[in-house]
Amino acid sequence: MKAKKAIKTGIVALVALLFxxxxxxxxxxxxxxxxxxxxxxxxxxxxxxTTVATGKVEPRxxxxxxxxxxxxxxxxxxQAGEPIRKNEVIAKVKVIPELGTLNAAESxxxxxxxxxxxxxTDFNRTQKLYEEQLVCREVYEKAEVTLKQSREEWQxxxxxxxxxxxxxxxxxTAFSSTLIRSTIDGLILDVPIKAGNSVIMSNTFNDxxxxxxxxxxxxxxxxxxxxxxxxxxxxxxxxxxxxxxxLQELSLDATLEYISPKGTEENGANQFEIKAALTAPDSxxxxxxxxxxAEIVLERASQKLTLPEGCIEFKGDSAFVYLLTDSLQQQxxxxxxxxxxxxGLHIAILEGISQxxxxxxxxxx
Numbered sequence: 001m002k003a004k005k006a007i008k009t010g011i012v013a014l015v016a017l018l019f020x021x022x023x024x025x026x027x028x029x030x031x032x033x034x035x036x037x038x039x040x041x042x043x044x045x046x047x048x049x050t051t052v053a054t055g056k057v058e059p060r061x062x063x064x065x066x067x068x069x070x071x072x073x074x075x076x077x078x079q080a081g082e083p084i085r086k087n088e089v090i091a092k093v094k095v096i097p098e099l100g101t102l103n104a105a106e107s108x109x110x111x112x113x114x115x116x117x118x119x120x121t122d123f124n125r126t127q128k129l130y131e132e133q134l135v136c137r138e139v140y141e142k143a144e145v146t147l148k149q150s151r152e153e154w155q156x157x158x159x160x161x162x163x164x165x166x167x168x169x170x171x172x173t174a175f176s177s178t179l180i181r182s183t184i185d186g187l188i189l190d191v192p193i194k195a196g197n198s199v200i201m202s203n204t205f206n207d208x209x210x211x212x213x214x215x216x217x218x219x220x221x222x223x224x225x226x227x228x229x230x231x232x233x234x235x236x237x238x239x240x241x242x243x244x245x246x247l248q249e250l251s252l253d254a255t256l257e258y259i260s261p262k263g264t265e266e267n268g269a270n271q272f273e274i275k276a277a278l279t280a281p282d283s284x285x286x287x288x289x290x291x292x293x294a295e296i297v298l299e300r301a302s303q304k305l306t307l308p309e310g311c312i313e314f315k316g317d318s319a320f321v322y323l324l325t326d327s328l329q330q331q332x333x334x335x336x337x338x339x340x341x342x343x344g345l346h347i348a349i350l351e352g353i354s355q356x357x358x359x360x361x362x363x364x365x
Contacts, residue, residue, distance in 0.1 A: 036330060038361035040311055042353060047301040047343045051233075053274055053294040055224020057244060057286055059215035060277075063184055066208040070200040071095040071178070073193050078212065080190050084182045090191070090212050091180045093199060105161040112154035119143075119150035180211045189213045189288055220278050220286060222254055222294050225271040233298045234259050240276045245291040247284065254278035256296065301341040304348035311359050312339065312347060321353060322360035332360050 074094040078084060126143035129135045190213040193199065202208030222242050226234070240254040258275035265271075276294055280286050313320045319339045322332035337352030353359065 036364040037332075038364060039324060039358045040307060040361040041358055042305045042307050042349060042355050044303055044355065045306045045346065047304060047306060047341050047346060047348055048297050049299040049341055049343055050295050050297050051226065051230045053224040053226040053296065055222055055274075055292060055294065057220055057222055057242070057278070057290045057292045058288050059186075059189075059217060060219045060221050062189065062213055062215045062288075063186070064210045065090060065180060065182060065212045065214060066202050066210060067093050067180055067199050068201055069093060069095060069178065071198075073195050073197045073199060076191065076193065076195055078188055078191060080188050082188050084186060084188055084214060086183065086185050087181050089179045089181055090188075091193065093178045093180060095178065105157070108157040109154070109161050112150070112157040116147075116150040116154045119147045123147040182212070182214055184214055184216065186214045186216045189215055215288065217286070217288070220280060221257075222274075222276040222278055222292055224274055224292070224294055225266070226274055226296075228263055228270040228272060230298065231259065231263075231272045231274075234274070234296065238296055240278075241295040242276070242278050243293050243295070244286070245293075247286075247290075250284060252278045252280055254294065299341055301348050304340060304350075305353070305355060306346040306348055307359060308361070309342060309345065309347050311361055312337070321349075323353065324358040324360065327358075 071093040073091055075092045076090070077092075078088070078090045084090070123143045123146070126135060126140055130137065130140040191211070192213075193209065193211055197209075199209035199211065200206065222240070234256065236256055236259060238256040240256050242252040242254050244250060244252070254276040256274060256276045258273075260273040263270040263272045274294070307321065311321055313322075313334075319337050321335050321337050323335045325331050325333050335352055338350040340348035340350045342348070
């Protein structure tokens with residue numbers, strides 16, 4: 001009996017201990033933990049709000065060189081990447097005459113030869129009669145004029161036949177349309193044709209074949225897009241910093257010179273095109289089409305009291321910080337403040353605290 005009573009007593013005591021232990025554990029668990037925060041002191045600094053536009057660097061103007069006649073490329077003298085001067089020859093076109101036009105030109109030459117021979121015969125006869133004083137001078141002069149006209153017609157017909165066959169005459173070699181020349185000084189960006197390719201001249205029905213693309217690489221612009229939420233803050237003449245993806249250590253100065261008056265929708269957002277004229281040092285080679293970013297300063301604030309944005313509590317149109325009131329137990333007081341410009345990391349504090357205050361920052365881990 002005593003043994004059973006001892007066992008019961010032990011079980012009761014064990015249950016009591018487990019109950020007490022559980023209660024103590026839950027009590028400790030439910031007690032709020034002590035939280036410590038980083039303390040931040042306001043600093044005086046310059047702030048600026050910027051936006052970044054993505055785009056490309058390219059020449060201001062690209063000139064497309066097109067042939068003045070249709071035919072086959074006989075020779076190509078230049079290739080992409082070469083500098084070129086105005087009037088330098090890029091390629092030569094061999095004319096392939098149209099059969100009907102060729103037949104008409106040949107027929108015109110044959111007819112002109114017949115008329116010329118007859119005019120020469122008539123003139124020789126009239127000249128002999130004039131020397132024998134059998135005809136008057138007026139008749140002689142008319143025969144001479146007719147001969148000159150026949151010679152001119154034969155020469156014109158011969159030149160026309162040569163143009164139909166070769167695209168040029170011996171008298172107009174300097175103005176040959178079969179030699180495709182550059183119209184500007186610059187750099188050849190592309191030569192999309194090869195010897196043997198057919199080319200056509202520009203006309204009402206088509207743009208013609210491009211022989212080469214040439215641009216002045218000393219006159220470069222940045223062309224990009226900016227979101228509609230920020231385009232309203234831009235004005236022409238703003239300074240721009242250009243960074244090029246392929247030349248990451250290089251930063252180029254530019255000036256905003258164009259803001260599109262009309263937006264285009266891209267991925268559900270309205271984008272506006274901008275252009276900025278940039279200046280590149282002679283020691284740097286910039287290629288057309290380089291991807292680039294343009295950083296534009298939208299607003300500046302000089303020597304303002306600033307705090308990290310994470311220290312600010314926003315509620316509606318109001319902003320608050322937590323000022324340190326007791327450093328031993330880290331007690332804080334909620335303080336309303338008036339904020340100004342933000343650069344995304346720091347924000348200007350216009351009213352509500354001084355530089356000597358200490359503000360609650362992020363929670364310590």
